[in-house]
Amino acid sequence: MKLSNNTENLKKRKTGFKEGIVERNLGYILLAPAVITIGIIAIFPILKTFWYSLFDMQLQNITSPRFIGIDNYIKLSQDTTFLQSLRNTVYFSVLSVILELLIGFIAALLMDLKFKGRAFLRATILIPWAIPGIIIALIFQYMFNDRLGIINVMLIKFHLINSPVLWLGTKGYAMWSVIVVDVWKQVPFMALILVAGLQMIPKELYESCDVDGATYLEKLFYITIPQMKPVIMVALLFRTMGAFKVFDTIYGLTGGGPGNSTSSISVYAYKTLFNDLDFGYGSTIAIATFVIIFILCLGYIKLLGTEKED
Numbered sequence: 001m002k003l004s005n006n007t008e009n010l011k012k013r014k015t016g017f018k019e020g021i022v023e024r025n026l027g028y029i030l031l032a033p034a035v036i037t038i039g040i041i042a043i044f045p046i047l048k049t050f051w052y053s054l055f056d057m058q059l060q061n062i063t064s065p066r067f068i069g070i071d072n073y074i075k076l077s078q079d080t081t082f083l084q085s086l087r088n089t090v091y092f093s094v095l096s097v098i099l100e101l102l103i104g105f106i107a108a109l110l111m112d113l114k115f116k117g118r119a120f121l122r123a124t125i126l127i128p129w130a131i132p133g134i135i136i137a138l139i140f141q142y143m144f145n146d147r148l149g150i151i152n153v154m155l156i157k158f159h160l161i162n163s164p165v166l167w168l169g170t171k172g173y174a175m176w177s178v179i180v181v182d183v184w185k186q187v188p189f190m191a192l193i194l195v196a197g198l199q200m201i202p203k204e205l206y207e208s209c210d211v212d213g214a215t216y217l218e219k220l221f222y223i224t225i226p227q228m229k230p231v232i233m234v235a236l237l238f239r240t241m242g243a244f245k246v247f248d249t250i251y252g253l254t255g256g257g258p259g260n261s262t263s264s265i266s267v268y269a270y271k272t273l274f275n276d277l278d279f280g281y282g283s284t285i286a287i288a289t290f291v292i293i294f295i296l297c298l299g300y301i302k303l304l305g306t307e308k309e310d
Contacts, residue, residue, distance in 0.1 A: 049283045057280035072284040085268040093243035096182045104190030112198045129188040137252025140181045144168050171261040197231030237300040244293050265289050
C-alpha cells in the first residue's frame with residue numbers, strides 16, 4: 001500500500017514538472033510556428049541570395065558558377081551606376097516621405113474632425129493606396145504624356161505653361177513626376193496611421209487647454225505633436241522602408257530613365273538580374289539594398305525607443 005502511494009506521488013511530481021516546463025516555455029512554443037515560417041520565407045532566401053553574391057554567376061556559366069568571394073562587393077563600391085541609383089533612392093525617399101508626412105498629417109487633422117460622412121471619407125481615401133503600384137504608374141504615364149496627357153492639357157488651359165512638357169523624358173521633371181505619383185498613392189496610408197494616433201490622445205488634455213484659453217496652434221504644437229511622436233516614428237519607419245525599396249512606380253513610369261536619372265537600387269537590381277542575367281552581381285545589389293534598409297530600421301527603432309523613455 002505504501003509502495004503504491006509512493007508511485008502515485010512520483011507520477012504526480014513528474015506530471016507537475018512537465019506542466020511547469022510547458023507553462024514556462026509556453027511563449028516560445030506559441031512563437032515557434034511563426035519563427036519557423038519567417039525563417040523559411042524570409043531568412044533562408046536572404047542567406048541564399050548572399051551565397052549567390054559570392055559567385056560569378058551569369059547565363060553562360062549558370063551550371064558551373066565561379067566562386068569569387070567579396071569581389072562583387074568591391075565592384076559594387078566602384079560602380080558609378082549603383083552609386084547614382086543610391087543617390088536617386090535617397091533623394092526620392094527623403095522628399096517623398098517628408099511630403100507624405102506633411103500632407104498626411106494635415107489630412108489626418110481634417111479627418112479627425114467630427115462631421116457627417118467621416119467614416120465614408122476614411123474608407124474612400126484608402127482607394128489610391130489599395131490600387132497596385134504598377135497600375136497607378138501606367139495610369140499616370142498616360143496622364144503625363146506630352147501630347148495627350150491631361151496634365152499638360154490642363155496646365156496649358158490655365159496658362160501655366162505655353163507648350164507641352166515632356167515630364168517623364170526630361171531629367172529633373174522625371175524624378176519629380178515619380179515623387180508626385182508616390183505621394184498621391186501613399187498619403188492615405190500615412191493619414192490613416194496618424195488618425196489612429198490622434199484618437200489615442202486623451203481628450204482631457206485639450207479640455208484643460210480650453211480652460212486656460214489656449215489657441216488651436218498652441219494645442220497643436222504643445223499637445224498634439226508631442227503626443228504623436230511615437231506614432232509619427234512608426235509611420236516614418238514603414239514609409240522609409242517602402243520608399244527605399246520602391247520598384248513598381250518607377251519601373252512603370254520611367255523604367256529608370258532618362259539616363260538613369262530616376263533609377264532606384266531596386267530597379268537597378270532587377271535590370272542586372274533579369275535584363276543582364278548577371279545573377280551573382282544582381283544578388284550583391286539585392287543584399288546591399290537589404291543592409292541599407294536594415295540599418296535604417298535599426299536607427300528608427302533606436303529613436304523610437306528613446307522617445308518612449310523620454
